[in-house]
Amino acid sequence: MIKIILITVLLITQFATASPLSDSALRMIKIGNEVGSPAVIKNGQDLLIKGMLELNDFDAAYEASRQARLGNQIMGYPPQVQIANKILSKLLNQGYEPAIYDSALYLLDGDSGFVKDELMALNLLEKSTQMYANPQSAFVAAVIRNESLAPITKDKQRIDELITFAILNKVKGAAEYQAQYINNKTQKLKVKSWRAWIGKQ
Structure with a gap:
């Protein structure tokens, strides 16, 4: 029914x-x-x-x-x-923000019926940040950009803007990530499930 x-x-x-x-x-x-x-x-x-x-x-x-x-x-x-x-x-x-963020995570992991697409996920996270000032989206977008191997995506200024916005809004894990993976460029994050990793922050 x-x-x-x-x-x-x-x-x-x-x-x-x-x-x-x-x-x-x-x-x-x-x-x-x-x-x-x-x-x-x-x-x-x-x-x-x-x-x-x-x-x-x-x-x-x-x-x-x-x-x-x-x-x-x-x-x-x-x-x-x-x-x-x-x-x-x-x-x-319809531009409903929780759906934008949720869809981005499904696209990052490529699960629950979604085909993995990091670029589309990043675009959604950026949209969520710009249109709705979602600091959680800013944090995830900063991480994705920082971990990316593509020079066009790994924009240092944009990464700094996103992670700073997340830290100022006290997003869990943002300050720690900045210290460990942005300021310390020798370390790389290894993630099997982005949704699970975000949930552990």
């Missing part, structure tokens, strides 16, 4: 500002998962769908993509990566 409803969401072409419904829906889903109640989870999902379909809520659509990607064992829903990516793509086209 939820798969059919999520497919319907893909027809939405315009999104409005976020509704408090999405927060309430996520709380219900969280509680339902904690107590093992399919009924509570369904109530949360129904509320989330209401936010998407009736209020055209950016946050609700984004959380729907996350729910679809994760699936739900209690409800018997397997992960639905294709649907999740289509919803994420809609949000990306």
Whole structure:
């Protein structure tokens, strides 16, 4: 049932500002998962769908993509990566910032249905930084630029601007990375999963 409803969401072409419904829906889903109640989870999902379909809520659509990607064992829903990516793509086209950042990380790792594309990921991170002043995006963009082997990407001035912005905004790991990998040019970072590495900072 939820798969059919999520497919319907893909027809939405315009999104409005976020509704408090999405927060309430996520709380219900969280509680339902904690107590093992399919009924509570369904109530949360129904509320989330209401936010998407009736209020055209950016946050609700984004959380729907996350729910679809994760699936739900209690409800018997397997992960639905294709649907999740289509919803994420809609949000990306609308310029929704969390979708921009999330898509960049998927592109960096080349997982969850995304083809690895470092340059496209960097462009999205730069867009997130310039349009929304996201310091986390600035940090990741600085790291990608600094670790790149391409001279056109490894722009020292731009790297310094990005990492400084991240440090001033107290992004975890930014100051340490600058000291260890930017100021000390002899070390190179080895990362298997960018999402996991960022999560450990």
